[in-house]
Amino acid sequence: MTRTQIHNPIVAENFLLHNDAARALYHDYAAEMPIIDYHCHLPPDQIANDHQFENLTDIWLRGDHYKWRAMRANGIPESGITGSATDREKHRNWAATLPYTMRNPLYHWSHLELDRYFGINELLGPANADAVYDRCTEQLGEPDLSVRSLVRRMNVRVICTTDDPADSLDHHRAICDNPFSCSVLPGFRPDKSILIQATGYNEYLDKLGAAADRQINDYDDLLAALRGRMAYFHELGCRVSDHGLNELYDVTYTDGEIRTIFAGRRAGREVTEAEARQFQTALLVELCREYHRLGWAQQFHLGALRNNNDRILRNLGADAGVDSIGDFSQARGLSRLLNLLDNGDQLAKTIVYNLNPADNEVMATMVGNFNDGSLAGKMQYGSAWWFLDQLDGMEKQIDALSNMGLLSRFVGMLTDSRSFLSFPRHEYFRRLLCNMFGRDIERGLLPDDRPFIGGLIQDICYNNAKNYFNFPS
Structure with missing residues (x-):
């Protein structure tokens, strides 16, 4: 028998489903649920043009x-x-x-x-x-x-792309003018405005200012430009922001210090590491307050050590496969940010993702500190991400969330992908989720109440996200 003649167990009906309960939960409840992909990097131009x-x-x-x-x-x-x-x-x-x-x-x-x-x-x-x-x-x-047919085939109802504040969103407007079965909404990713030490920062601010139709000369101009772009994104259906940062910082600062740091950078002065941490923290607080005012959900992807290989970075640019898990300190900075916003009653719906599995329980317990009863699952420990987006990593994330919080209120899976062929990752997640519940039923750890547990699984697969994000209809 040649290798290509071997039965492929990966595409079999009961792949990952190891007992009768798991199979029933998946096939009767999870399999046909629509998909909300609330964070990805799909190119909106290819959707607009039905590439x-x-x-x-x-x-x-x-x-x-x-x-x-x-x-x-x-x-x-x-x-x-x-x-x-x-x-x-x-x-x-x-x-x-x-x-x-x-x-x-x-x-x-x-x-x-x-x-x-x-x-x-x-x-x-x-x-x-x-x-x-x-x-x-x-x-x-x-x-x-075609691209739109691929999306329809997977029963995707909402896609949230990842977009810079300086983006025109012309492709999103084109999709609105020629809609199809899936809503394609922008996601606000303002990292370039935050990372003040980055090469080309001033050039980026000029681009942002042009998009916002205002010159950015001082810190107030920057805040006004970003708020204006948020209003523009909101008009086009944006209800999520995202930040891809190494870590959040436990630092103090004054308004005067932040203005001085920004003015110096605008004038071409180098910014120290300590100043960059102060600036990131201060600007992030202002952005998060605006997210709360707009009713958005804010997302934090924390812990990636990016672009480790200079040779490949020079030749191919970023996102070329030379990133890894970082060992940053996460708890204190995250606690400081969430607590500051909560004290001012300005804490938006929040999803926190970590890349280092050593931080699983840190993240799961930290977000639980700031639920306030205003919304079930307001504070989310996000789906296993990047290097953890596999059987072991997803099961560990689900276990940590189950042990430290309420898995039943989880908003579930996302692809975080640039590929239109990635939507079966939702199926992968749903199969292993059903298998985990089925295994607990078989062990006698959960009651064999398939209608109730099936309903919880449908919530995790789709309903929780639908209710959480308040996407425009």
């Missing part, structure tokens, strides 16, 4: 730093990953790598994607690489695999 991809590499490998990282580890030279190799050759390199990703989530994700979008239920490898490439590429030329 048609040229071939399998174009949709599957281009920009996917998860796969790039795996191919490098498998000994594929950069020319065969992101360089001069043809798209077919790059696909062959990925097909040669995929069998060696066993026990990496890419092995599961990739086979789910091939089946759910293209109906290919073979195990991909070198022997069938060209045949799979040709079959998928042929299908990608059909109207039912």
Whole structure:
């Protein structure tokens, strides 16, 4: 028997579902729930234009730093990953790598994607690489695999993209003018305005000022520009913000210090690390107060140590597969920010994601300190993220949330992806969630009340997010 003839267990009906209760919970309650992908990096221009991809590499490998990282580890030279190799050759390199990703989530994700979008239920490898490439590429030329069709196929109701305050949002306007079954809403990501030490900071402020139709000369101008952009985003349906930061800081500052720091940077002066921490904290507080006023949910993705490899950063730019888990101190800075906002009755709905599994219980307990009874699940310990977005990581996040808070109020999964083939990750999450409940039922740790537990699972898969975010209808 050749490897390509082996039954593929990953696309089987009961993949990850290890007992009768788990199977019933998934098939009867979770499987058909719609998807709200409330944080991702999908390009809105491709949705607006209903983009048609040229071939399998174009949709599957281009920009996917998860796969790039795996191919490098498998000994594929950069020319065969992101360089001069043809798209077919790059696909062959990925097909040669995929069998060696066993026990990496890419092995599961990739086979789910091939089946759910293209109906290919073979195990991909070198022997069938060209045949799979040709079959998928042929299908990608059909109207039912355009970008909007891919989204409809996965029953996605809401997509929140990740957008800089200086973005025009023209593509979101175009989607509004030509809507389809999924709402595509902007997400406000103002990190470039916060990271005052970054190269090109002043040039970025000029761009932001142009978008806001005002010059940014002092700190008040910056705040006014950001508030104006938030109002513009809100008009186009934005109800979420996001911050990708190493950590939050436990620092004090005065208004005068912040104004002096900003004025100095605007004049070209270097900013010290201590000043940068003060500025980040101060500006973040002002932004969070505005999120609360607007009724948004604020998200914090904490703990990534980014762009570790200078050579790859120079050649390919950011998001090229050279980021890792950081070992930052998280508790005190997060506590300070949430407490300051809560004391002023200005704490918005909050979702906190961590990248270091050592911080699981820290995050799960910290957010629980600031629930105020105004909304079930107001403070969320967010879904397992990035390197933790796999069976072990997701189960540990679910266990920490279950032990320290209320899993039943969890807003569930998101893709955090740049790929239109990533929505089966929601299925992956739902299957393992049902399996965890099914396992507890089998052990006698939970009652075998499938209608009630099935309802909780439907809430986690969709209903909680629908009620939490208050997206415009």
